[in-house]
Amino acid sequence: MLSFVLAATLAAAPAPRAATSADTVVHIPRLDALQGVSAFLGRAGQNAALMRPAVWYAELHPFFSLDPSQPDTLSALGIDPTGPITLSLRGGGRVSCTRLTDAKAFQQKAAGMLATLGSTTKEVKPTTSGGVTSVNLPRESGGRVGYALKGQEACAFSSTGGGFVDDGQGQVLLKESVRLVGRAPKADAKLGQLPGVLYVQVPGRGMVVGLDGTGSELRLEGTATKLPLPAFQASGASPYGAMKPEGLLFSRARVAPVGVSQAVGGVRANIQRVCPTCPADQVSSVARAVAERLTGNVLVVVDSVKSRPNLRTTEGRFFAPRQALAAEVTDAAAMKAALAPLAKLPGARALEDGYALDVKGGTVFVRLKGKHVVVGNDEEVARSITSLVGALPAEGAKSPHAVDFTVDPKRLARGLKQVSLMDVVSEQQLAAMFAVGLELGPLLANSEQITGWLDSATGGAHRFSALWTLPATP
Template sequence: MLSFVLATTLAAAPAPRATTASGTVVHIPRLDALKGVTAFMDRAGQNAALMRPVVWFAELHPYLSLDPSQPETLTRAGIDPTGPITVSQRSTGRISCTRLTDPKAFQERAAAMLESAGSKAEVKPTTSGGVTTVSVPRESGGQAGYALKGQEACAFASSGGGFVDDGQGQVLLKEASRLVSKAPKADARLAQLPGVAYVLMPERGMVVGVDGSGSELRLEGTATELPLPPFQTAGTSPYGAMKPEGMLVSRARVAPSGVAQAVGGVRASIQQVCPACPPAQVSAVARAVAERLTGNVLMVVDSVRSRPNLRTPEGRFFAPRQALAAEVTDTAAMKAALAPLAKFPGARTLEDGYALNVQGGSVFVRLKGRHLVLGNDEAVAQSLVTGLPQEGAKLPHAVDFTVDPKRLSRGLNQVSLMDVVSQQELAAIFAVGLELGPLLANSERISGWLDSTSGGAHRFSSTWTLPASP
């Protein structure tokens, strides 16, 4: 029975014609099934040029212009608009494999494009062992061409070498020839994910299925290399019934074996903004706290402070106004575990905990019943303390999250050009804010979930929602 199920799964699984040693692979089982994703990109592209379909379609082929939303652009190039396409991105270039309806038309269109690229060599196909190949130098450097056998074609373009042939063009030609010479193997991982397109990142152990509509973009995937602790299975959380608002709200059920890892990340952040705090004692408190947590956690990032100083570690720590709540196993034992904080430099004793005055602000540690609350903003921490529910509720997944895209857009706008000049790692955040900020400001919500699976892997899902009406 098991072998029958496995055989059925493999029979239904997409089969990417992907090259080895790829950094990223994009596989689309049917080019004509992208209408929903294209509809979302069309709307999103009105506020973010990066999201426009034309930008992404330009990456489908090394030198042909293809637009799946206009099937005639495919048929003119001899490509089957109902067939698959697999794009393999390597450090040395790109290979795109397609199914053909008219091999002659494909060869003619490919020859015209290769000649227009400025090649001084004649575009002359050669055939050996049933595989027809073309490889010519490009004026911009590198090699380009294709391998064709029957109804299958794999086109390539190498990216290195400049005006000197570095041999990578021949490597890609050999790989393209191999790909058209044998049927691709079915990938059962893709059959387990919903989607009309799939993105594979082998080095990260990640596979993502993509689908969409005019108002939603949906991603669901699996990953083996996420830097996350293990999580418990779905179950009751003391924060399950809460509906807190914020730029980011996330609830999680961390597995007992992952609690120390999660607390360790918080400890490292506090130690960084409180260099005067004795490291041995900080670590001792962190260990004692971790031993008294159930693993149920709630994280709330309310917003980003106006004009934060992002050029220092403490400035980046206090930039997001945030707090987290964690369920404790024993209130009295947790109170004893926190007692050493009273002797830390800059510590103030509060009615229900402590405040640590550190570089850039204050860290608040409060204990309310069976909940430990830690925050870097007094108002956010207090709001979380007063909003803690009396009863819990079941969570369908180990982790869930919601993002308010409008607050996120405002937060990204707090990163200035001068911040980037002073702190290069902020460049990516600045670029995201510049490119996607207007789209986020006109989006409704971003939400998702994550579960642990066998072998330390994770399964995740995310949905980006635009307003129902443009």
């Protein structure tokens, strides 16, 4: 019975013609099934040029401009508008494999296009060997471009390196293209386990993502084996389950016992960075004692980003997001004793319900309220979360996933605006955030919400999902 189920699963799984040693693979089982994703990208592109379908689909092929929403244009190129396409990105170039309805039409259109790309070769002359027809030409801009064709399968390629000197990558990609058209692709069970009409694989990170959408929603679901996250417990009751999501980021998690130390270690490392004068052995000792007294139920809230924070320093980046973390404890009295050594740290002040640690750039607050410990970098946010968790019902509420999160895209857009060009000049790590704010800020400001979940999977992997929602009407 098990073998029958496995065989049925593999039979239904997508079968990409993926190049070996690819850094990223994009596979679309049916080009005509992208209407939903195209509709979302079309609406999103009204506020972010980067999201426009033409921008993404232009990358699907090395020398043809494909538009899956126009099947007649694909047919005119000899490409099956109901067939698959697989794009493999490698350090030396890319390979794109398609199914054909008219091989002669494909060759004619390819000859016309390739003739405009050749440097010294203006006439495209295919060669045939072992039943495979191929073309390999130099480009005026450097590198080489061409295709391999057998029957109704074609794999086109382009190499990016070498300039006007042939670095051999063109020949490597040609051989790969010949190999790909010469054999039937194998079904990929990882893709078959995920919903979607478009799949992205990043083999080096063990990540596979499936995407689908509508005019107002983009949904992705995937698995990854190398996320820097702890192990999580199976879905169940959380003391924070009934809380209403608020803030820039709101997330509940049920960390597995084996992952609690890792999660606490991340908090410890952040505090140690903003308090370098705090004895590392004392901070680590408190962290270990705290980890031993946690149930694994955690709440993370990022309320907002401060206006005009100093992002060019470690402490400035730490205090820029106004945030707090709450964790359920097994024994309040034992946790109070575990936190007591904090009073001896430099800059520590005793509070009625915990401690305040004054460091360069701000203050870290550690509060204990009933069976919850709260750590925050903003007094107002920490006090608010402490008050909320203190009033929670004892029974909590169940959640279908180990982790769930909600992002307010409007607050996120405002937060990204705080990253300036001068911040990027001083701290290159902020470049990605600046680019996201510049390119996607207007789209985020006009989005409804982003929600998602995450679970642990076998072998240390994680499964995750996210839903990006736009207003119902433009």
